[in-house]
Amino acid sequence: MNIQSNQNKCSGFTLVEILISLAIFAGIAFIIGTFMKTIFDYQLLFTQQLTAQQELETTFAAMLPEVRSMVPSALGGYAIAQAATSSLTFFVDADADGIADQVRYFLSGTTLYKGITRPIGNPLVYVGANEIVTEVAHYVVSGAPIFTYFDVNYTGTEAAMTYPLTISGIRLIRVDLTVHDPDKTSPLSSSIEIVPRNLRTNL
Numbered sequence: 001m002n003i004q005s006n007q008n009k010c011s012g013f014t015l016v017e018i019l020i021s022l023a024i025f026a027g028i029a030f031i032i033g034t035f036m037k038t039i040f041d042y043q044l045l046f047t048q049q050l051t052a053q054q055e056l057e058t059t060f061a062a063m064l065p066e067v068r069s070m071v072p073s074a075l076g077g078y079a080i081a082q083a084a085t086s087s088l089t090f091f092v093d094a095d096a097d098g099i100a101d102q103v104r105y106f107l108s109g110t111t112l113y114k115g116i117t118r119p120i121g122n123p124l125v126y127v128g129a130n131e132i133v134t135e136v137a138h139y140v141v142s143g144a145p146i147f148t149y150f151d152v153n154y155t156g157t158e159a160a161m162t163y164p165l166t167i168s169g170i171r172l173i174r175v176d177l178t179v180h181d182p183d184k185t186s187p188l189s190s191s192i193e194i195v196p197r198n199l200r201t202n203l
Contacts, residue, residue: 056177056190059112059136066092066103067173067194073126074100074119079198080167085145088173090196102126105136107146112137112177141178141187148174171199 070079073091082089087106094101094116102117115131140146149161150172161169173194180187 053188053190055137056179056188059177060175060190060192062114062136063105063175064192064194066090066094068197069093070196071100071198073102074124075126078168079196080170083147083149083165083167083170083173085147086142088147099124102131104131105147107140107142110138110140110142111135112140112146137177137179139179139181141180144176144178146176148176150174171195 067088067090070090070092072079073081077091080088080090081102082104087104089102089104089106091100092103093099094103095118099119101119102115104113104115104117106113106115112135113133114136115133117126117128117131119126120130149165149170150158151161151166151169152171154172160174173196174191175194176189176191178187178189
């Protein structure tokens, strides 16, 4: 009778050990899983931030030489056709064929677009329906000005030009872009100041 009782005790003790082991294993698996998810989330965030940063740098790399090299239109119009807080239209020889093309950067929703219109006909004319539009930046935060304009008096501290703008008075253009995908990344901001060479005076 005593032998049977000892065997039952041993069996019960072994079952408890198994249950404890399973609990410990489950806890360790949970901790490892949580750690791996955290690593994955940080890696994904870093990749998305890097992608957003590269997109901003690519946008500025294209915009800088274009705005800096703006020229009068093929029709003889002023180098800047339109200037607003979320859009800028100007003329530049984008395809190096000796004829000025119309370039338009504009925000629609949360996407910054670039449109190019090449003049056609004789005499030349810019046809809006022929504009080729591409996306250049995504998840752009709207509200704050993307394009800010300064006149000949700007030396680094003076206030921007006020609206309505005198387009012929623009001598420096600042571009501020903030991108934020609310589901994936934290806000990322970058800015650049551009002085169009053909409009340059003392800046």
